[in-house]
Each structure stands twice: as structure tokens, then as C-alpha cells.
Amino acid sequence: MPSDLSSLVHWILFLPLGAAALSALFLRRAGALAAWFSTAVAFVIAGLALRLLLSVGGNVTSATGDVTWHVELAKFGGVSLGFGYLIDANARLMLFVVSFVAAWIHLFSVGYMKDDPARGRFFAGLSIFMFSILGIVVADNLLMTFVYWELVGFSSYMLIAHYFDKDFAAAASKKAFITNRVGDLGFILGIAMCLSLYGTVDFAALKDHAAAAKTIPVAVGALLMCGFLGKSAQFPLHVWLTDAMAGPTPVSALIHAATMVAAGVYFMARVSFLLAPEVLHFIAISGAGMAALAGLCALAQTDIKKSLAYSTLAHLGIMGCALGLGHPELALMHMAMHAFFKATLFLGAGSVIHGCHHEQDMLKMGGLLKKMPLTAATFVAATLSNCAVPFLAGWYSKDAIIEAAYHGDHVAIFAFLALAALATCLYSGRMIRLVFLGEANSEEASHAHESPWTMTLPLVVLGLVYSVAGGFLAHAIIPAGSLKPVEHALGEVSFHLAAPSTIVGLLSLVVGFFGALKFYGSVRGADALQVVSPRTYHLLEHRWMDGLYRWYVDAVQRRVAEFIAFLDLLIINGVAVRWIGGGVPAVLGYLSGRSFHRGQTRAYAFWIVLGSLFLAWFLIAR
Amino acid sequence: MENTSLAHHLILAGLLFVLGLTGVLLRRNLLVVYMCLELMLAAATLALVAFSRFNRTMDGAVLVFFVITVAAAEVAVGLALIVALFRKRGTVQSDALTSLRD
């Protein structure tokens, strides 16, 4: 029943849009109502997405089980632009992950944003984000994907700037937006290139073309990759993600950890047939490199959210690496697992921040295990999953990727990933040690309290159920058909006890995690690494890319801009505009200013009549 | 109606129009200016009816119907504006209304 399923997709896609419109138009003042309304809608969508996910078992509609639906919006020459859905196995999985995580984050936000005066705007923003991200998931052509892509960018911008009266939030939102523009420029050029080469933007048609052609031009993949680099915060466009933490914590959890940044990975998996080997190679190298580097940088952050942001960067690097190694299914699986445990980590951080009266500095926390037991338990569980402790969610995907890297051609990629695994365990241990163990290091932390149920329930559900049992559940609740690619990939790189990935994982776990616990317990109220080796700490903390960009903008771009501005001033402004625009009216105005501009109605009427007479003469004489 | 051609009606309409125009240009009293504007509209409708009659189509006549409707609406709003102006400035002489220049 294809029509039935596509109408299901209609609901999934347009419910959040309706919710956003309703909240933004009518519920700006009624914050509580907007909050519960958006949350209810999010849960309904999650239910619908689950239904869609389960629908594969019985009702396989086409040979591949894909749901397709398409209407043509416009036709320019031979190019047809349309609006439609293409729901394959990946899309089902992604739909479910996004909507499920989002639903619980909505619930968390109800508690977290309780005292915020602009709740209506916040929840409207969440709903419009839901609409956009789900749109990316279901879109069946590049152009609609781009439209949703931009909408996602917009909602991210809007939500980062939720506290727009704070300078850093406003600046961070601008940074995120502009950095994404750089990537999107490449994206839209890539779409244009697809149009000119293949004459279509439909994924299905493009796939046929790509299968027919022997080689795909490198440029197509490289340009499309630019969009991925921006949205998924890959090197060198990763600079915006850590600043984006200026938004409210649920936003960081939903957009900047679980879903939006993963959209880039999803998109790359969707167009993987358009990526030339060179492009894949670049993604693999840069992803692995970034994974290692970002993991280490997370060690030099005292802000709990920024530290988590670097962790997200590291995991995005791992996903990118899996993509580049030619395992988009593994990347998607890691995306799903990461969405669950990273959302839990961020929500846990939000709960901690909320409990500590908006203190974000980890050095000022400590000993929260006793004061916030539920939060602590879920946070620790998610952290362990993050470190890929065997049989926790992260282990299934991350170790599979490391395994794939080992079987790949490049030792460097494997080495980077191993380093990333070690770094992950290091910063995870550090975070647990600083936040939850030891003694309270500040007034706020000593008065911490557990959060209300709206915040702990999502933590428990997302954290305990999914981080711990995610792997089992992946097998249990997701029917065979929809997860086939993942299972296939798992079988291909079947990991066993003696596999290098397991050795690397366990080794780094023991050395990193417990080492970090011990190391960071040695100094109180300060960062141990900073005390022991300030130079290393500074090396990691310093934001090299920001400095590079600043140098580029200052020294290169501004020079060019100044030169162009000078030309503009001289030629356009000076000669073309000033001479003509200034000289002619000056002369005419001097001659006629007195007669034109007398302030009398009759005078104006006279000129109107004269003008129309002239016009009439012109038309008749013509 | 033996010997009135289209040109006769058009000339009458044209003269009326020009007369109204002269009034708009010369009169100071905004109310009279407004009446002259209406006169111009009436002249235009006259031309429309004449064309309609001589071309044996109904369209021009229907257009006149709409012109009358629009003119009625316009008069209502325009007069309300003039009254509002009078309440604010105490005059309806266009000479006194030169704040665009000042």
C-alpha cells in the first residue's frame, strides 16, 4: 500500500511544520501551551516513524521496499524540478532515530526551559527544525534536499541565537551560519554540476546515470562534499560547532550532536554513488585526523558543553572516516548509536548545568554523584557507551569502523582512529572524574539538586535503554529488512575477540579511562594537565583554525575587499554615480527646483498633467 | 439622434474633461478640486458609453458601472480625508497646505 505509506510521510513531514506555524503565530505568549503542544507533536511523529520503520516487515510495496512519491513542481526545458519522498532503509532508520531522540529532547526541554520567557519562540524553532531535518531525510532529489538543508541552517541559527541579547550567542549563531554558507556554496555548485552533466537532480535517476557511467567526475563529489563539510562540521569547516554551544543545552543535544550534524553523514550516504574514490579518500583521511585531534582537544576544555562538542567533532570524524572507507552503512549505524548516547550526554550535561544553577565550568563541579544520582547514572552509562565498552551501543558501530579501517589500505587512518579511541577514553574519564566524583568545588555544586521528572525521564529512557541496550535493541525492534545494510556490514567485518579493533578498544579503555580517572583526581580545583604541562594544554586549547581564518580574513580577504571598495568608490561611485546621478539633478534641480518643489498641491497636479500629456503625445505620435 | 456622430460625443467628453482639469489646476478649495476630479471621471464615462454604443458592445457600459462604484468609494474616503484634514489644520485651502516644502 504505497499510497498509505506516503500519506504517513505527509503527516510526519507536515505535522511539525503546522506545529511550528501554530506556535510561532499564536502561542508566542503562551509558552507552556506551546511547549506541551510541540512535545506532543514530536511524540506523535516518533510513533509514526516507528510505524514506518515496522511497516517493512509485512508490506513490502516495491521490490526494494522503498516508499516513493513525487509531484512535479516545475519544468524548465528538459529539467524537471519536483517535490517527493524516497524512503529507503537508511531513510527509515534515520527518520526513526531523529524523531525518537527529538521527542525525548522536547520533553527534556519542557523542564529545562521552564523559566524562559521566550519558550514559544524556542519550541516553534524546535518544530521548524524537525520539519527541516525530516525533510532532508525524505527528500528524493538534490534540490529539495538543498532547500531543507538551508532550512536546517536557518533553524540552527535561530536556536543558537536563542539568547540573542548575549553577544557571544549572537556571534556564535552568525559564525555557524556563515561557515555553513561556505559549505553550501559548494553544495549548490555541485547540484548545478549534476544538472549540467546528467540533466536531473533526482537521486534515483542520478543513481542510474552513475551506474551507467564508468567514472564519476571528481568535482561532482568534491562539491557535494562541501555541503557535508559545513553541516557536519568536518575539517576545515569545523570551527562553528564548539561556538554553537552558546545555544540552550537541548538545542546542543538535538541539533549540534544528535541530528543536524549527522544529516551531513546521511546525505553523503545517500549520494555515495556520486563520490569518486579521490573524494572518499579525502573524507577518510580528514575524518580520521579530525577524530584524533578533536578528541585530544576535548581534554583542554573546562566548559562541559564545549568538551562534549569536541567529542561530537571526534565522532563526526569517525563517521566521515567510515564513509570514506566505503562503508556508508557503518557510518549511518554509528550516527544512530551516537545520536542516542550523545543526546544523553548533552541532556545529562544540561541536567547538571540546571542542577548547578547554570554553572558550566567542570572544574567548579564535582561530587555530583550523590546529589544527582539519576543524572549521574545515565551520564556514566552514556559515557561508557561513548568509550565503546563492549556490548554497549557505541561498541557495535565504533569498533566495526576501526575494524574496517584496519582492513583498509591505510595504516595512517587506523592509527588516527586508534588515537581517537584512546582520546575518547581519556576525556570521558576526565569528565566523569571532574563532574561526578570527588568533592564539590564550588558553592553552586554543593547546592546541586536533582532535576524534575520531565528532565530525568528522557535521560533514563535515552540513556539506560538505548545507550546500554542499543545494540541488542537494534537487532530486536528493527526488523530485518530495514537494517539489512547494517547487518551486512557487520557480517563483512565480523569482529571477534582477537580482532585488532577489540584489542585497540580494550587497551585504550583500560589505559585511557582509568588513567584519566587517576590522573585528574590528583589535582583539585584545577586541570591536572594544565598543572603538569601548561604548554601541552595550551597547544590543545588554542583554536588554530580560528586564528588561520582570522589571518585570512584580515590579511587576504580584507585587502581584496578594500581594493574592490576603492575601485567601487572611484569608478562606480565617483564617475558613474556621482557624475551622472549628482551632476544632472544638480543642474536640473538648480533650474527647476523652484518650480517643481513648491509644496503646493496645485503645482504637483500641474506637473502630473504635463507629464501625462507628454506621455499621451508620445504614445499617439509613436 | 440623426446627426450626432461619435466625434460629437467625444468632443463633449473631451471638453468636460479639460474643464475639470483646469478646475483641478486652478482652484484652491480642496472640496471644489475634488468635485472637478469627479467631473473628469464623469467625462471619461461619457467617452466610454459613446464608444460602447458606437461599437455595439456592452463592455464599455459595464466598465462605466464599475467606474461609478469606484468613484463612490473614492468620494467617501476622499471626503473623510478632507474632514480629517480640516480638523487637524482648520482649513481646506490648498495654499495653506505646503508642509511638503517646509
Add this chain to the structure above:
Amino acid sequence: MPDGLFIFFAALTLGAALLLVLSRNAVTSAMGMILALVGVAADFFLLDAYFLGVLQVLVYAGAVMVLFLFIIMLLDTEDPTGAYPWKTAALGLATFFLLAAGVLWLFHWSGAVAAVKAGATPPELSTNPAEFTTAAKSFGRLLYTKYLLPLEIAGFLLLVALVGVVSLSKDNPESNA
């Protein structure tokens, strides 16, 4: 020579319009306006557009001009004192004759109208509702078929005007300051 009735009503219309333009008294102007509109309505009758003629008298010469008179009385604008501004009037007449010459040239001397419609009399009336008829029914037919949308828009315009007038004539203390 054209029809006697036409000459009479044309003269009446032009004379009344002249009165409207030249009179210093607003009430006299309004009277001239009414007469001129009646003259136009009479010309409508001569053109066999009876329905429009009646409409013209009812709406224009009736309702609209009553409104004008009301406002003139209400505002009670002082009549200008002093000598009649002969200079302005002369200037106006000069403008008028200049433009009138243009009109005559356009419609008569240039021969453009005659070249298109040479007949001295209007064509025979038809009973075909799609063509020009004297029946009010043919208006209705067109208004509710070909011109349905403009009719709706005109109705909406009247509503907008109504609301506009109400909001304009509300005595707003802030704007009076």
C-alpha cells in the same frame, strides 16, 4: 448639424461645468456639478444607455453630491473675500482654451475618429444580449458572467472604503495633538 437635444444638453453640461470651475462659492459649485452630472446623464440617454443614465442621476447627482453638500455645510469654509481673482481666472481660461483646442484637434480636425467611425449616426440597436442593448438585464448578465471577479472586487473595495472612512473619522486624540 447634430441633433437639437444633443446640442442643448451639451451646452447645459458645459455651462454647468463652467459654473463649477469659476464660482467662488462652494455651494454654487456643487449646484453646477449636479447640473453637469444631470447633463452627462442626459447624454447617456441620448446614447440609449438608459440604465446608466438612471444610475448616474441616482448615485452621482443624488447620493454623492448630497455627501458633498453635507461636507461643505459641515466645514462651513469661509467664502474668499476681496476682489474676484480675475488674473487666475483668465489664466485658467487660457489653459482651458489651449487644451480644448487640443481636444478638438484630436477628435475633429485630425480626422482620426472619422477615419475609424465615419457614420454620422450610431448603428442599429440589437437584441443580441452579447451586444449593446438598452435592457438592464444585459448588464446583469455580463456582471455575473464575464465580469464576476471585478464585481466581487468592487464589492470588496466598497467594504474597504467603508472601514477606511470609519477609521479616518474616528476622533483620535493623539493625532490631533
